[in-house]
């Protein structure tokens with residue numbers, strides 16, 4: 332998958348319906364539900380045994396960057412619009428991308444102690460401020476920042492489309508986030524949470540393989 336280099340201010344593509352996105356190639360990504368046996372909490376792994384986790388089975392991804400920023404657009408079908416938590420059954424819809432902080436990391440466990448990962452996380456109940464997560468294995472996810480990733484979202488015709496945008500380099504966050512350079516080949520994975528299906532945290536649909544993104548020089 333190529334991230335196209337644009338010579339414009341990426342604020343121009345911050346909206347998911349910005350015209351410039353229509354010229355960018357789409358990567359179709361298949362998603363599967365997380366295996367319940369891999370949930371750290373016994374309550375979750377046994378309490379949800381009869382429910383099919385991973386309601387969203389595909390997401391379309393696009394990527395562009397300029398000299399200083401990277402923007403990722405995700406779009407998926409979702410007949411149920413969830414923007415808040417209600418009781419313990421409905422949660423806000425969400426989506427995230429995952430990067431190894433170094434060259435590689437185990438995807439199935441959200442990284443490991445020696446190969447941690449960085450997620451950019453959008454959630455429908457806080458539509459404008461993405462969260463940056465650091466993880467070094469299951470059960471270790473921590474939010475390291477909620478300002479560096481700008482997000483915008485749009486819900487229309489039973490589809491979500493969102494854009495996540497961040498500076499290529501975040502000074503002072505070495506080791507906590509993925510830093511990007513022009514010309515890099517970067518692994519990226521995807522996750523979508525369907526709020527009406529009780530999905531949150533570790534309960535979600537994800538891409539079981541890394542996709543390689545080349546940041547055009």
Ligand code: HEM
Nearest residue numbers: 369427428429439450452470471472520521522532533537
């Ligand atoms: C491949 C793409 C993936 C992405 C983008 C991703 C992203 C995230 C994010 C952003 C969170 C924090 C959620 C929140 O604060 O609401 C999280 C939590 C979690 N994820 Fe993932 N994840 C992925 C794959 C997986 C896989 C394959 C598993 C395997 C079971 C998993 C298990 C968990 C668990 C258990 C949590 C709960 C927090 C914790 O205990 O660390 N994730 N994930």
